[in-house]
Amino acid sequence: MKKNLFNWAAFIFLLIIVAACSNDITVKGPEYSDDVWETREYKIERHPTLIRNGFGMDLLHEGSSELDVLYMTETSVNEFPYDLMFCNDYAYSKNSAGEWNGSGNPVIFMAPDVKATIVGYGISDFESFVSTDIAKYITSLEADPELDLESAKHYHDSSCATDAEGKYSHEEGFYIQSLIRAEFTKLIIGNKFRPNVGGVVVCSANDPNQINLQPVFLIETKEKAYSLFMVTLFQGVGDDSQKSSVMWKLLVI
Numbered sequence: 001m002k003k004n005l006f007n008w009a010a011f012i013f014l015l016i017i018v019a020a021c022s023n024d025i026t027v028k029g030p031e032y033s034d035d036v037w038e039t040r041e042y043k044i045e046r047h048p049t050l051i052r053n054g055f056g057m058d059l060l061h062e063g064s065s066e067l068d069v070l071y072m073t074e075t076s077v078n079e080f081p082y083d084l085m086f087c088n089d090y091a092y093s094k095n096s097a098g099e100w101n102g103s104g105n106p107v108i109f110m111a112p113d114v115k116a117t118i119v120g121y122g123i124s125d126f127e128s129f130v131s132t133d134i135a136k137y138i139t140s141l142e143a144d145p146e147l148d149l150e151s152a153k154h155y156h157d158s159s160c161a162t163d164a165e166g167k168y169s170h171e172e173g174f175y176i177q178s179l180i181r182a183e184f185t186k187l188i189i190g191n192k193f194r195p196n197v198g199g200v201v202v203c204s205a206n207d208p209n210q211i212n213l214q215p216v217f218l219i220e221t222k223e224k225a226y227s228l229f230m231v232t233l234f235q236g237v238g239d240d241s242q243k244s245s246v247m248w249k250l251l252v253i
Contacts, residue, residue, distance in 0.1 A: 036060060036250055042069055043236065043243040046106050048088040050242075056082030059219060059227045059248055083221045084189070084229065085109045086244070105181050106244070108189040108231075115141035115220040116188045116229075122212040126230055131251040134218065134226050141220050144187050152179035189217055193231035193244070206235045219248070226252040 044055045053072045058081055061068040070080050077085075086108050110116060117140040119129060156172050184190040192215055195203045203213060211232045219227045233245040 032060070032253060036253070039247060039249045040068065041232075041245065041247045043240060043245050044086050045071070045243055046086075046088055047242045051088050053077050054088065055086040056080045057084040057086070057246070057248070059083045059221050059229070060223050060225045060250060060253065081111075081222065083111055083114045083219060083227075085111075086246070105175075105177060105184060105191055106194070107184045107187065107191050108193065110144045110188060110219075111222055112143065113222045115143050116217045117141050118192075118215045119218045119228075120216040122214065122216070123230075123232065124212070126216045126228055126247075126249075129216065129218075129228055129251075131226070134251065137218050141218070142188055147183045147186060149175070149180065149183060152176055152183055189229075194234050206237065206241070208233065208237075210234060223253075225250060 042055075042057075045051045051071055053074055054077060056070045056072050056077070058068045060083075067080075070076060070082075072080055072082075072085075086106065088106050117137050119125070119133070119137055152175050153173050154176050181191065185192075194205070195207070195210055195213070196205050203210060214230050214232060214234075217229045219229050221227060227248050227250045229246070229248040231244055231246050235241060236243045236245065
């Protein structure tokens with residue numbers, strides 16, 4: 001009798017499990033606040049002695065209480081879920097006195113699971129682009145290739161000049177500007193936003209007309225959402241002369 005009761009109890013329990021599993025269960029993804037659709041605009045400090053580790057941009061962040069941008073430290077650069085990173089670390093090289101100098105090569109890197117392509121030029125193309133235009137560019141979206149940054153460093157050899165004491169006149173291991181610039185041209189965004197350094201745009205670095213010439217990028221974020229992105233000004237004026245202006249607008253989540 002006890003065995004029969006046990007079997008019935010087990011059978012009823014199994015029916016309950018089956019009934020529960022037969023119900024349609026909807027797994028909800030993150031819920032985003034309405035402000036994710038607002039156009040975001042930021043000014044980024046480019047001076048490498050002030051900001052070395054980059055400016056991270058999370059194009060789709062979960063709600064208004066979450067950070068969508070962050071000046072990164074050596075720790076947060078590995079923790080902040082950025083889609084794009086405006087990096088100053090390669091912006092300047094050191095001279096023989098160990099001081100940062102030169103015009104340098106700041107660059108925008110994409111996270112490994114992010115893709116992008118150029119979809120136009122200038123603020124008018126940014127503002128006129130709509131979500132239905134995305135389909136035209138799906139097959140053009142690409143991830144950043146791996147860069148050989150080690151090959152862009154200088155190392156002393158027999159052709160390098162020394163002074164009377166046998167010391168080299170410049171530091172070993174710094175990035176050679178022309179070589180690192182060539183590596184950055186392989187990137188989807190890279191340094192194409194800089195008007196006078198190997199980019200698509202040709203005008204003065206402090207020309208406010210840049211906003212009508214700068215490339216517009218379609219970004220596929222790490223969440224597979226789609227956003228427009230552009231650097232509207234590489235160089236500002238006055239107190240903003242060491243800052244670049246960026247903007248983005250989400251189109252589809």
